[in-house]
Amino acid sequence: MSEEHQNNLAARLRSRRVTLWTLIVPPTVWAVHFMFCYLWVAVSCAKLGGFARFPVAFVIGTIVALAIIIASGAVAFVQSRTPGDPPPHDESTEIDRTRFLATATLLLAGLSVVGVLFTAAPALMLTDCR
Amino acid sequence: MSLHAQDDANLRAAQEERLRAVWKPPSGWFFRWTDVNNNRVGMWYTLTAFGFMLFAGVLALIMRAQLAVPANDLVTASTFNQLFTLHGSMMMFLFAVPMFEAVSIILLPQLLGARDLPFPRLSAFGYWSFLIGGVFVAGSIFFNVAPDGGWFMYPPFTTRTDLAGLGADIWMLGLSFIEVSSVAAAVELIVGVLKCRPPGMRLNLMPLYAWYILVVAVMILFAFPPLIAGDVLFELERLLGWPFFDPAKGGDPLLWQHLFWIFGHPEVYIVFLPSIALFAMIVPTFSQRHILGYPWIVLAAVGTAFLSFGLWVHHMFATGLPKISLAFFSAASEAVAIPTGVQIFVFIATLWAGRVVFSTPLLYCLGAIAIFVIGGLTGVMVAVAPFDWQAHDTYFIVAHLHYVLIGGTLMPLFGGLYYYWPLITGKKLSDRMGRTAFWILFVGANLTFFPMHITGLLGMPRRVFTYPAELGVDGLNLASTIGSYLFAAGVLVIVIDLALSPKRAKAPRNPWNAGTLEWLAHPDDEDWGIRSVPLIESRYPIWDQRDFVAKVDEGRFFLPDAEEGRRETIITTTLDARPAQVIRLGTPSVIPMITAVALGSVFILTTYHLYWLALGGAVATLAAVLVWLWSTAEIPEKPEKPIGHGIVLPLYRSGPAAPGWWAMFITMLADATAFSGLVFGYYFFWTVHPNFPPSGPGMDGPGAFWPMVAMALTLVSWATTVAARELNARGQVGAARALLSLGLAVTLASLFAGLAGPWFSDLAPKLHVYPAIVWTLAIWTAAHAGVGVICQAYTLARSLAGRMTSEHDADIRNITVYFHFLALTAIVTYATIGLFPSAS
Numbered sequence: 001m002s003e004e005h006q007n008n009l010a011a012r013l014r015s016r017r018v019t020l021w022t023l024i025v026p027p028t029v030w031a032v033h034f035m036f037c038y039l040w041v042a043v044s045c046a047k048l049g050g051f052a053r054f055p056v057a058f059v060i061g062t063i064v065a066l067a068i069i070i071a072s073g074a075v076a077f078v079q080s081r082t083p084g085d086p087p088p089h090d091e092s093t094e095i096d097r098t099r100f101l102a103t104a105t106l107l108l109a110g111l112s113v114v115g116v117l118f119t120a121a122p123a124l125m126l127t128d129c130r
Numbered sequence: 131m132s133l134h135a136q137d138d139a140n141l142r143a144a145q146e147e148r149l150r151a152v153w154k155p156p157s158g159w160f161f162r163w164t165d166v167n168n169n170r171v172g173m174w175y176t177l178t179a180f181g182f183m184l185f186a187g188v189l190a191l192i193m194r195a196q197l198a199v200p201a202n203d204l205v206t207a208s209t210f211n212q213l214f215t216l217h218g219s220m221m222m223f224l225f226a227v228p229m230f231e232a233v234s235i236i237l238l239p240q241l242l243g244a245r246d247l248p249f250p251r252l253s254a255f256g257y258w259s260f261l262i263g264g265v266f267v268a269g270s271i272f273f274n275v276a277p278d279g280g281w282f283m284y285p286p287f288t289t290r291t292d293l294a295g296l297g298a299d300i301w302m303l304g305l306s307f308i309e310v311s312s313v314a315a316a317v318e319l320i321v322g323v324l325k326c327r328p329p330g331m332r333l334n335l336m337p338l339y340a341w342y343i344l345v346v347a348v349m350i351l352f353a354f355p356p357l358i359a360g361d362v363l364f365e366l367e368r369l370l371g372w373p374f375f376d377p378a379k380g381g382d383p384l385l386w387q388h389l390f391w392i393f394g395h396p397e398v399y400i401v402f403l404p405s406i407a408l409f410a411m412i413v414p415t416f417s418q419r420h421i422l423g424y425p426w427i428v429l430a431a432v433g434t435a436f437l438s439f440g441l442w443v444h445h446m447f448a449t450g451l452p453k454i455s456l457a458f459f460s461a462a463s464e465a466v467a468i469p470t471g472v473q474i475f476v477f478i479a480t481l482w483a484g485r486v487v488f489s490t491p492l493l494y495c496l497g498a499i500a501i502f503v504i505g506g507l508t509g510v511m512v513a514v515a516p517f518d519w520q521a522h523d524t525y526f527i528v529a530h531l532h533y534v535l536i537g538g539t540l541m542p543l544f545g546g547l548y549y550y551w552p553l554i555t556g557k558k559l560s561d562r563m564g565r566t567a568f569w570i571l572f573v574g575a576n577l578t579f580f581p582m583h584i585t586g587l588l589g590m591p592r593r594v595f596t597y598p599a600e601l602g603v604d605g606l607n608l609a610s611t612i613g614s615y616l617f618a619a620g621v622l623v624i625v626i627d628l629a630l631s632p633k634r635a636k637a638p639r640n641p642w643n644a645g646t647l648e649w650l651a652h653p654d655d656e657d658w659g660i661r662s663v664p665l666i667e668s669r670y671p672i673w674d675q676r677d678f679v680a681k682v683d684e685g686r687f688f689l690p691d692a693e694e695g696r697r698e699t700i701i702t703t704t705l706d707a708r709p710a711q712v713i714r715l716g717t718p719s720v721i722p723m724i725t726a727v728a729l730g731s732v733f734i735l736t737t738y739h740l741y742w743l744a745l746g747g748a749v750a751t752l753a754a755v756l757v758w759l760w761s762t763a764e765i766p767e768k769p770e771k772p773i774g775h776g777i778v779l780p781l782y783r784s785g786p787a788a789p790g791w792w793a794m795f796i797t798m799l800a801d802a803t804a805f806s807g808l809v810f811g812y813y814f815f816w817t818v819h820p821n822f823p824p825s826g827p828g829m830d831g832p833g834a835f836w837p838m839v840a841m842a843l844t845l846v847s848w849a850t851t852v853a854a855r856e857l858n859a860r861g862q863v864g865a866a867r868a869l870l871s872l873g874l875a876v877t878l879a880s881l882f883a884g885l886a887g888p889w890f891s892d893l894a895p896k897l898h899v900y901p902a903i904v905w906t907l908a909i910w911t912a913a914h915a916g917v918g919v920i921c922q923a924y925t926l927a928r929s930l931a932g933r934m935t936s937e938h939d940a941d942i943r944n945i946t947v948y949f950h951f952l953a954l955t956a957i958v959t960y961a962t963i964g965l966f967p968s969a970s
Binding site for chain 2: 024028030034037046089090097100101103104107108123129
């Protein structure tokens with residue numbers, strides 16, 4: 001990727017709005033992933049008495065969840081580096097507010113990645129409904 | 131009005147006189163209780179919650195006296211059951227949660243430089259509901275009818291009327307009433323944080339306390355409603371015999387456990403985060419520096435809030451669910467340690483980087499962290515399912531939860547008490563007594579609860595009124611008892627310190643040299659909240675902004691006057707706190723109190739099976755609410771007003787720009803969450819039965835026809851409401867009224883069509899859980915249609931009375947929000963009961 005192209009991409013990402021809704025994208029993805037894992041197992045065990053080892057839906061769902069979280073973290077990473085005055089970014093300016101929300105989103109993305117990996121881990125170890 | 135106009139001392143005095151007149155509290159032996167100002171309602175709220183805490187603490191002391199020696203007979207087993215049930219229930223529902231709401235009602239407007247919260251009458255309603263419900267529940271022990279099924283009220287013991295008496299109903303209905311007031315407080319606090327910030331206080335400058343409150347209030351919206359749904363099912367079983375939790379008729383007690391703990395675990399964080407929020411205010415003040423890692427605290431608060439909803443099954447590890455389900459929840463339980471740890475490290479780092487002033491409030495914070503960390507670590511232990519199987523229902527758990535709650539809730543609150551007492555009363559508490567009390571509490575807490583880890587591992591179960599000497603735990607129990615009385619002595623020292631306060635001299639303003647906005651409060655407090663609403667440029671404006679205090683005091687910022695003789699505050703935008711509107715606030719009124727009494731009577735009369743009187747109470751509640759509503763969203767005498775510095779703001783907004791719209795939206799989110807709890811119930815029963823729905827007499831139904839008719843009618847009424855809103859906005863008021871009338875008739879028809887399915891198919895709800903859950907969903911949706919009819923009729927009346935016009939259309943915009951949710955509810959209900967049976 002040329003430098004100019006990179007700059008364009010960064011500028012496009014930075015121009016995206018950062019709000020309280022974007023802040024909660026990563027943990028919401030964790031919550032949805034968690035809920036589907038729980039429902040998948042609860043329904044499979046109750047209705048079928050077992051579940052498939054690494055079912056395609058589970059693997060794809062986990063990868064998609066991680067992809068969305070990482071993407072939103074990456075966008076937040078770029079946005080949190082929007083040029084402006086030096087840290088600690090606690091002025092009453094639009095740019096500082098954006099950087100703050102982006103940083104918090106990035107941190108939440110980190111936590112959410114850990115959360116999703118933690119949730120997925122049992123399916124690697126446990127294979128039946130006992 | 132310019133900066134210079136405020137140089138005129140006479141002008142300032144005149145402004146102050148007007149503000150004082152507008153904010154004058156009501157007087158008289160009765161009417162003084164009709165006040166709605168946040169500082170007074172907050173104070174009542176705090177004192178009441180503190181009183182309930184002392185009461186519940188005494189119950190614990192009686193329990194510890196009973197357990198001091200083996201085979202003791204101080205109290206009977208039945209009394210002991212009532213004691214521990216009421217102790218836990220009161221500490222949670224009547225102390226920890228209300229205390230957070232109470233403190234927030236006092237502090238939040240000060241922290242945000244607002245004159246008051248957006249809905250002062252709602253706060254007053256919440257308080258009176260809390261008081262009535264609290265006295266009802268707490269008082270039951272004097273009549274020997276207190277609830278005795280444990281604070282989680284597990285069926286089937288509690289749903290069987292031959293085993294659990296009135297106490298179970300008192301718990302369910304009394305606390306449901308308090309849950310309503312908690313949801314009301316959540317609405318108030320969310321709108322307060324998002325819309326009532328002072329100009330310039332963008333999200334990145336918000337005091338951390340406000341961040342935590344926002345997060346916790348949102349958690350309440352999603353945590354309390356599942357319990358309300360559970361309460362509905364529980365009381366339908368107890369009062370009408372609908373067998374939701376009775377396995378003999380297809381029910382399942384585990385459904386209650388799910389609904390209870392979906393509430394119960396987030397609840398732990400609902401009481402923990404507001405206390406830790408006090409740390410976030412206290413630590414920077416006594417480090418004399420900005421907090422380090424502000425975004426990390428926000429990460430911690432938001433992250434904890436989300437993860438806390440994935441923990442509930444860790445209370446159910448011993449119920450025989452598939453291990454892989456347990457593992458998911460175990461994983462989330464371990465993950466929540468990450469954000470919890472992060473905030474503690476942030477506080478430690480801030481102290482490390484600052485110049486620490488070793489004050490009494492800080493002492494409490496540090497002691498609290500030490501105790502909390504021990505509780506947190508045992509939490510990590512019991513989050514591991516195999517360890518939990520060993521420790522479940524033993525005193526190890528009692529030790530764990532008390533370390534968490536004393537370190538995570540109670541001690542920070544005491545720290546906050548010492549910190550904020552000067553803010554509220556203008557007087558400092560005694561440092562000597564505070565420190566003495568701290569050390570007594572610290573030693574007492576550890577002496578009480580540390581031995582319980584061992585008592586539990588040695589095999590002593592919880593909730594048992596006595597134990598044999600052969601168990602070898604008598605020494606440990608005696609130590610715990612001594613510790614508990616020591617702890618009580620510490621609380622007594624604090625109570626004495628508080629009692630001595632009226633005799634003490636006033637402290638100087640901002641005695642701790644803090645940097646945040648709430649310390650603008652003057653020791654000789656005025657009721658107007660803040661003299662002028664400041665422009666915020668820093669997280670610690672008192673430290674960082676030049677002449678900040680003087681400018682506020684001299685009315686050099688916004689809204690320094692009350693020209694029209696109205697209580698007002700500024701509404702700003704959510705992200706960037708740009709001034710958007712001036713709202714007129716509710717004035718003292720007896721209506722919130724009347725509404726609370728009427729609603730309380732519904733719950734209390736139902737407890738005693740006085741259904742006709744309860745129905746009368748419900749009608750009275752509806753009437754009171756309508757009278758209350760009629761005065762809201764009033765059309766102002768002029769479209770806009772200046773707030774100073776050349777800024778002119780509208781006095782009326784509707785739709786998402788208005789706080790009322792947000793209140794409706796937030797309330798409906800809570801409502802939808804409760805509904806999803808009921809829907810969860812339907813599908814839960816589907817998973818536990820090989821054949822669901824079952825067939826046979828009284829169980830075949832409701833068919834697809836009537837549910838589909840009801841769904842179609844609801845969607846038509848939704849469409850007419852949306853169309854009426856659009857036509858009204860375009861000035862076609864007559865057409866809008868016609869559509870509203872049509873919609874009203876259609877909504878009414880949908881109500882009956884919704885009930886027709888189960889009615890005509892003779893579904894017998896006492897027979898089996900399937901007809902019971904179908905009826906419940908149908909009645910829930912029909913009841914919402916009934917409220918929809920009232921909404922449409924109300925809006926029509928507002929339009930006819932000239933209180934709603936095409937420019938002033940808040941009413942119809944708000945009820946449209948209601949109809950969006952009604953349509954969603956109808957689609958889910960009727961698809962579930964009408965279509966799912968043929969699909970499964």
